[in-house]
Amino acid sequence: MTPTLYTHVLDAECYKVRLLAALLGLPLDCVAVDSYPGEETRSEAFLALAPAGTLPVLEAGGLVLCGAPAILTWLAATGDVTEGWMPQDPAPRAQMQMWLGFSQRLSATAGAARLEAMFDMPAPEGALAAAEACLRELELHLAIRAVDDGAWLVGDHPCIADIACFADVALCPDAGLLHDEFPFLRHWLYRLRALPGFLPMPGIHPLHELRAG
Amino acid sequence: MSREHALDDWYPVADTVLPQIRATRLLDTDLSVAWDGETASVTGPDGTAYPAEIRFDHVWTCLGPAPRPLFGIEEADQPGRRRVPCGGVRVRCSPLRAVENFLDIAHFPYVHTGILGAEPHTEVFPYEVKIREEVDEVWATKVSFYQPQAAKSAGGATDIRYEYRVPHPMAAVLYKTCPPRPSEWDVIAIFVQPVSETVCIAWPWMALFDDTSSQAELVQFQQEIFLQDRSILENQIPAGLPLDPRMEIPTRADLTSVAYRRWLKRRGALYGALTEAE
Amino acid sequence: MTTFPVALAHDLPPGRVQRAFAGGRDLVLWRSASGRAMAWDNRCPHRGMRLSHGFVRGERLACLYHGWQYGTEAACAHIPAHPDLAPPATIRAAAYDLAEAGGVIWVADEGYADPPDMPLAVMPLRSLTFRCDLATLAWACGLEPAPLLFLPEHPSLVIAPNPLGPDRTEAHVLTAPLHAADRIAAIHQTEALRRLAEEAAG
Numbered sequence: 001m002t003p004t005l006y007t008h009v010l011d012a013e014c015y016k017v018r019l020l021a022a023l024l025g026l027p028l029d030c031v032a033v034d035s036y037p038g039e040e041t042r043s044e045a046f047l048a049l050a051p052a053g054t055l056p057v058l059e060a061g062g063l064v065l066c067g068a069p070a071i072l073t074w075l076a077a078t079g080d081v082t083e084g085w086m087p088q089d090p091a092p093r094a095q096m097q098m099w100l101g102f103s104q105r106l107s108a109t110a111g112a113a114r115l116e117a118m119f120d121m122p123a124p125e126g127a128l129a130a131a132e133a134c135l136r137e138l139e140l141h142l143a144i145r146a147v148d149d150g151a152w153l154v155g156d157h158p159c160i161a162d163i164a165c166f167a168d169v170a171l172c173p174d175a176g177l178l179h180d181e182f183p184f185l186r187h188w189l190y191r192l193r194a195l196p197g198f199l200p201m202p203g204i205h206p207l208h209e210l211r212a213g
Numbered sequence: 214m215s216r217e218h219a220l221d222d223w224y225p226v227a228d229t230v231l232p233q234i235r236a237t238r239l240l241d242t243d244l245s246v247a248w249d250g251e252t253a254s255v256t257g258p259d260g261t262a263y264p265a266e267i268r269f270d271h272v273w274t275c276l277g278p279a280p281r282p283l284f285g286i287e288e289a290d291q292p293g294r295r296r297v298p299c300g301g302v303r304v305r306c307s308p309l310r311a312v313e314n315f316l317d318i319a320h321f322p323y324v325h326t327g328i329l330g331a332e333p334h335t336e337v338f339p340y341e342v343k344i345r346e347e348v349d350e351v352w353a354t355k356v357s358f359y360q361p362q363a364a365k366s367a368g369g370a371t372d373i374r375y376e377y378r379v380p381h382p383m384a385a386v387l388y389k390t391c392p393p394r395p396s397e398w399d400v401i402a403i404f405v406q407p408v409s410e411t412v413c414i415a416w417p418w419m420a421l422f423d424d425t426s427s428q429a430e431l432v433q434f435q436q437e438i439f440l441q442d443r444s445i446l447e448n449q450i451p452a453g454l455p456l457d458p459r460m461e462i463p464t465r466a467d468l469t470s471v472a473y474r475r476w477l478k479r480r481g482a483l484y485g486a487l488t489e490a491e
Numbered sequence: 492m493t494t495f496p497v498a499l500a501h502d503l504p505p506g507r508v509q510r511a512f513a514g515g516r517d518l519v520l521w522r523s524a525s526g527r528a529m530a531w532d533n534r535c536p537h538r539g540m541r542l543s544h545g546f547v548r549g550e551r552l553a554c555l556y557h558g559w560q561y562g563t564e565a566a567c568a569h570i571p572a573h574p575d576l577a578p579p580a581t582i583r584a585a586a587y588d589l590a591e592a593g594g595v596i597w598v599a600d601e602g603y604a605d606p607p608d609m610p611l612a613v614m615p616l617r618s619l620t621f622r623c624d625l626a627t628l629a630w631a632c633g634l635e636p637a638p639l640l641f642l643p644e645h646p647s648l649v650i651a652p653n654p655l656g657p658d659r660t661e662a663h664v665l666t667a668p669l670h671a672a673d674r675i676a677a678i679h680q681t682e683a684l685r686r687l688a689e690e691a692a693g
Contacts, residue, residue, distance in 0.1 A: 009433040010440055034429035036436075037230045037300030118302055118443070120237075120414075140682060143617050147674045173444065176305070180510045181620035181661070183502040190507070202440030205555065206326055209506060209546040319557045319572035335558060335571035445556050448541040450517070450534050462536050462582055466572035 003060035004029045012111050012167040014056040015201050016068040020163045022199035026079045069100050072160040084157035095154045099161030106134050106168040113175035142184035166192050170204045215483035220277030225404040225416045227272040228298045238408045270298040284380035288400045288420045297431045299417040306446040307485035308383045308405040308413035309454035315385045315403045316377050318358050319466045324441050327361050334359035337466035351379035351476050353469040365434040366423040367392040382482035394422045410485045411452040453487040494604045496651035496663050498596045501615040510543035512655050514600030519543040523550045530598040531584040595651050607638040613665040620661050621685050623692035625654040631688035
């Protein structure tokens with residue numbers, strides 16, 4: 001049975017789920033939720049589904065999952081025949097978990113700054129500076145990974161933490177935080193965008209150079 | 214100087230989707246907008262009450278002493294149409310750049326890839342543009358373009374016909390082939406709130422025939438398209454719209470933009486514009 | 492100074508585009524499929540769009556907004572809205588002289604690029620941006636501002652600094668060939684140097 005994803009087209013958290021599903025070739029029944037401007041996520045019907053009132057929500061059979069990290073984990077566990085997206089060995093698995101945690105910091109800083117810049121939704125004080133500190137941290141990690149030719153956050157295959165971090169990093173320019181000074185980040189973003197099946201979203205355009213011209 | 218002229222036009226400062234009190238800014242002036250579901254009020258920082266008018270599912274106000282009449286869109290009240298206010302989106306660009314981009318079709322294959330355009334269908338065929346003197350509006354007609362997914366209600370790729378209308382320096386209306394009702398136009402508009410000369414809030418709005426899509430689907434179809442434009446608009450240099458023809462290079466595909474710029478200049482609507490080469 | 496280090500050559504592979512800065516100019520820096528690097532004004536003459544958001548196809552750079560393509564001589568070669576039109580020769584981007592030397596891309600804001608002599612056998616390490624001026628970065632190295640800076644305790648590190656303004660300086664860092672563990676240590680040294688300089692800058 002095709003899982004149902006409650007989603008909003010401009011929501012970075014929802015995009016993580018749609019992106020992984022696209023890369024894995026998994027179909028999703030997407031139900032658009034009018035979180036902006038309709039505030040449908042505050043409706044009684046939505047709160048009965050997701051008490052936190054946040055997107056995304058995934059429903060599969062009787063299972064209801066809220067939030068990108070849980071949904072990414074479930075999609076990779078059930079839909080990834082290669083097992084590349086969710087390492088099983090203890091060390092890389094724990095490292096993946098660490099970067100999933102980092103993605104929550106990105107979302108609370110860069111993600112919040114983006115919503116403020118686009119929709120006037122107030123972000124916490126200092127969100128933009130904290131987002132920049134996150135980008136420096138990620139850049140350092142990728143610079144060190146590159147010493148041993150590591151192209152992804154963990155191991156030699158992109159994992160769900162790459163997806164979880166990608167969305168908010170790629171969308172930073174929406175908040176005026178640019179990628180110019182982070183070459184390793186830019187290479188990592190480019191590699192992800194070049195993956196077969198990659199799904200763009202507003203603010204992350206497709207790589208036109210890879211198309212016929 | 215240019216602000217003086219802009220003061221006498223009406224601008225959207227909130228939508229009427231939900232009751233709200235909104236702190237915002239218009240033409241460099243801070244405003245508080247209150248909408249309780251029935252009536253709206255607009256107040257300045259010194260307590261000045263400005264006029265508030267509800268039109269096209271938005272609250273409009275005018276800060277100047279001699280308001281010019283606000284344009285009409287007759288399809289707004291046509292039975293059977295669904296009106297879709299899409300929420301405001303803040304963009305760091307001149308309000309005029311936001312309108313000009315709305316009038317542009319040549320960018321569809323690159324910015325709205327797979328929705329409003331796709332390579333190799335990049336050619337812009339000749340169309341007609343004129344300033345309709347009797348109403349003092351810019352009109353572009355007989356515009357057509359190949360579109361992979363022209364509307365939520367479109368089944369697949371089609372050649373789509375367009376007419377564009379600029380009735381206000383900071384608003385534009387698009388009449389577009391309506392896939393489920395070939396005898397009618399879908400109406401899509403952009404109403405722009407000038408926050409300053411280089412920051413604006415765009416309020417996309419639609420009046421469509423579509424009996425199958427949910428409101429959320431319609432809103433998000435349009436939001437996706439407008440947000441694809443946002444990253445372009447924030448990267449045009451200079452931020453203001455150049456009216457000096459030496460500063461940018463138009464082609465035949467840009468006739469609407471050429472007429473729009475000329476019309477702005479003639480009208481004296483220079484807020485958000487650059488009149489001399491840098 | 493009219494020649495500025497704008498990037499490590501290694502960070503600009505064929506087919507890629509980025510933004511760069513030289514002497515207050517906002518530039519698009521790109522490398523064609525055959526490997527030629529170019530630096531132009533970061534502005535499409537058509538509608539003012541930053542070309543650094545564009546994409547490379549073969550030996551041409553295309554603007555993201557309307558797909559206008561520019562060849563390696565900076566002249567417009569194709570306008571997709573009018574595919575049969577030969578673009579007038581007057582439509583062109585302003586180009587700047589560029590040189591690749593010692594693993595660094597150098598751009599002249601006017602005239603010809605004239606890079607300083609680079610130490611032999613250096614390898615690219617990383618580019619990073621300091622939130623301080625060039626004088627503070629040089630101070631953190633224990634030196635006066637110069638086209639090339641070194642860390643006295645770590646002479647294998649070479650820094651080509653690019654001043655972007657009073658609160659921003661790019662540092663393009665190279666090293667002698669090092670083993671992986673030493674390269675990682677060198678990366679951490681650049682982080683420590685940045686912390687020192689930025690704390691001094693307040």
